[in-house]
Amino acid sequence: MIPSDHFVRFYNEVFKFLDERGGLKDYYEEISRHQEFHCLDLFRRKGLKGVVEYYEKIRKEENCILDLELRDDCLISRMACCPSLTKVLDNDAEPFLKYCDHCAGWSIPLYTKCGIYYVQDMIDRRKPACRSVRTESREVAERVRREFLEGGSPPELVNSNLDDWQEVEKNKSERMKP
Amino acid sequence: MLRYQEDNELHRDFHGTTNTTLDYIAKHYGVDALKMILRKTGHDVYKSIHDKLAKGNASELIEHLNWFFYREQGKYQLTVSENEIVLEVFECPAIRHLHKMGREVSPYICLQTSEVNAGMCEGTPWVSEVKVVGEGHCIQTFRKEAGHDTK
Numbered sequence: 001m002i003p004s005d006h007f008v009r010f011y012n013e014v015f016k017f018l019d020e021r022g023g024l025k026d027y028y029e030e031i032s033r034h035q036e037f038h039c040l041d042l043f044r045r046k047g048l049k050g051v052v053e054y055y056e057k058i059r060k061e062e063n064c065i066l067d068l069e070l071r072d073d074c075l076i077s078r079m080a081c082c083p084s085l086t087k088v089l090d091n092d093a094e095p096f097l098k099y100c101d102h103c104a105g106w107s108i109p110l111y112t113k114c115g116i117y118y119v120q121d122m123i124d125r126r127k128p129a130c131r132s133v134r135t136e137s138r139e140v141a142e143r144v145r146r147e148f149l150e151g152g153s154p155p156e157l158v159n160s161n162l163d164d165w166q167e168v169e170k171n172k173s174e175r176m177k178p
Numbered sequence: 179m180l181r182y183q184e185d186n187e188l189h190r191d192f193h194g195t196t197n198t199t200l201d202y203i204a205k206h207y208g209v210d211a212l213k214m215i216l217r218k219t220g221h222d223v224y225k226s227i228h229d230k231l232a233k234g235n236a237s238e239l240i241e242h243l244n245w246f247f248y249r250e251q252g253k254y255q256l257t258v259s260e261n262e263i264v265l266e267v268f269e270c271p272a273i274r275h276l277h278k279m280g281r282e283v284s285p286y287i288c289l290q291t292s293e294v295n296a297g298m299c300e301g302t303p304w305v306s307e308v309k310v311v312g313e314g315h316c317i318q319t320f321r322k323e324a325g326h327d328t329k
Contacts (some may be wrong), residue, residue, distance in 0.1 A: 001273045001291055002219070003246040005184040007192035009223045014199055015205075017215050034198040037279070038191065040269075061189035092181065093222035106213060 008084045015096040019095040022109035024098075028105030034111070035106055043114040044175050046077045051116070051134055074135035074144070088092045104159035112161045117141035121148040122153025136172060138165050180241050188249065193272040194279055199274050200286040212286060220297020231302040236263060239298065239320065246325035247271070261322040270314040288316060293322070 002010050018024045030088040033040050042050040052070055055077065059066045065081035084103075100122045111118040111134065133144045140164055145172045148158045161168060180274050203212040221228055227238045240258055243265050247254045250271035253306045272290075274281050295306035295318060309317045 001246075001250075001253075001267075001270060002196055002294060003184075003250060004188055004192040004272075004275075005246065005249070006223065007196055007249050009182075010196065010219050011199075013215050013219045014203065017203075017211070021207070023206070026206070027199075030198065030202050031195065033319070037194070037281075060192075061187050063186045068234065084272060087182075090182075091223060092225035093219070172203070 008087050009091050009093065011084075011102070012088045012091065012099060015099060015102065016094075016146055019096065019098065024101070024105065029109055029113060029165065031102070032109040035110055039110055040113065043110070043116065047116070047136065047175075051075055073137055073140050074080055074133050077132045079128075079130045079132075079136070079139040082128035082130065089113050089128070091124075097125060103130075106158065108161045108164075112167050113162050115168055115170075115175045117161060117165075117168055119144045119148065119162070120158070121153045122157040122159070123153065125157070131171060138162070138169070149172075180238060180245060181224075184249075190271070190275045191252070191279070193275045195279065195283055196272070196290065197276055197281060197284045197287065199289060200284040204286050209286070209289075212289065216290055216293030217297035217300065220294035221300050222297075224294070224298050227298050228300070228302065231304045233301060234303060234322070236304070236320065236322075239263065243318075261324075263320040265318040267316050267318065268313070270316070273314040283313070291316065291318065 014027070015024065016154060033114050036158060039054055042054055046053065048070060052068055052075060055066065055068055058064060062083050064079060064083055067080065069076040085099055088099050100117040104120050107118055107120070115136070117135045117138060117140070118132065122130050133141070135141050141160060145160050145162060149155060200212060203215060217253055227242055229235070230238050230253055240256070240263060247265070247267065252271040253268040255266045273287060288308060292306070292308040295308065299306045299320065303322050304320050305323055307319045307321070310316060
């Protein structure tokens with residue numbers, strides 16, 4: 001048994017294997033489908049409050065230093081210490097350089113299905129800190145993305161599902177139906 | 179002394195992500211590829227255990243097995259003698275959690291154990307074996323082969 005404590009170090013090995021074969025994107029999509037088991041119904045039913053509920057559990061169980069600020073129009077998440085990357089860096093096996101990419105990799109398809117915009121700034125792939133915003137407003141998501149980029153974050157470190165805005169809007173409308 | 183010794187909260191749902199990953203790699207890349215990744219995990223991630231085994235020192239392996247099965251509230255018995263370590267797991271914490279979540283258990287769940295253990299032992303005087311007795315019940319054996327010079 002790989003202890004649950006050590007899963008992320010196994011994950012890191014899986015990423016290295018898949019990256020050499022061009023298989024990361026498909027795997028992230030599989031993990032996203034897996035995460036639907038935990039998140040899809042919750043996020044669809046409760047929207048951003050559901051996201052807060054899920055991440056409060058993650059913050060406790062995964063020992064994150066994570067600030068969640070729920071505003072009227074968005075949820076701001078500031079990860080001051082990501083336990084996942086911290087463990088991968090504290091590892092006798094070599095860390096996968098694009099380790100952080102998996103987070104947006106599984107999150108974007110999931111949030112799109114839930115009709116929620118997701119904008120993430122990885123800040124620095126070698127440091128276990130990042131920031132992200134979830135919102136139901138395309139306008140807010142566009143503004144946040146612009147602010148991340150104007151603040152100096154390189155485009156390759158800023159991820160979002162804004163390119164799929166039509167899909168987000170369609171899924172949001174379905175979710176809002178009485 | 180353990181190289182990794184987490185002692186804070188546990189996120190047991192990671193057993194679910196491991197389960198999904200085992201199936202995914204086997205389905206898309208084959209069981210040999212899965213074995214390779216698991217063995218590499220055993221060898222590289224647990225380098226500290228591996229390197230001690232190479233010198234004939236099983237102390238970290240014993241501590242690792244005991245600490246993480248205790249921490250995950252597994253039902254197990256660990257028996258240690260000079261040249262053999264036997265861990266009998268009566269209720270695997272990973273399988274128990276998968277059942278709790280209502281997830282189908284991967285057919286490769288025990289391969290995870292056998293290959294990671296084999297990776298830890300690779301190139302050392304120790305060999306590992308996993309005998310599956312029933313679902314969630316296995317006997318993991320690490321045996322020091324006679325005639326190895328560990329100096």
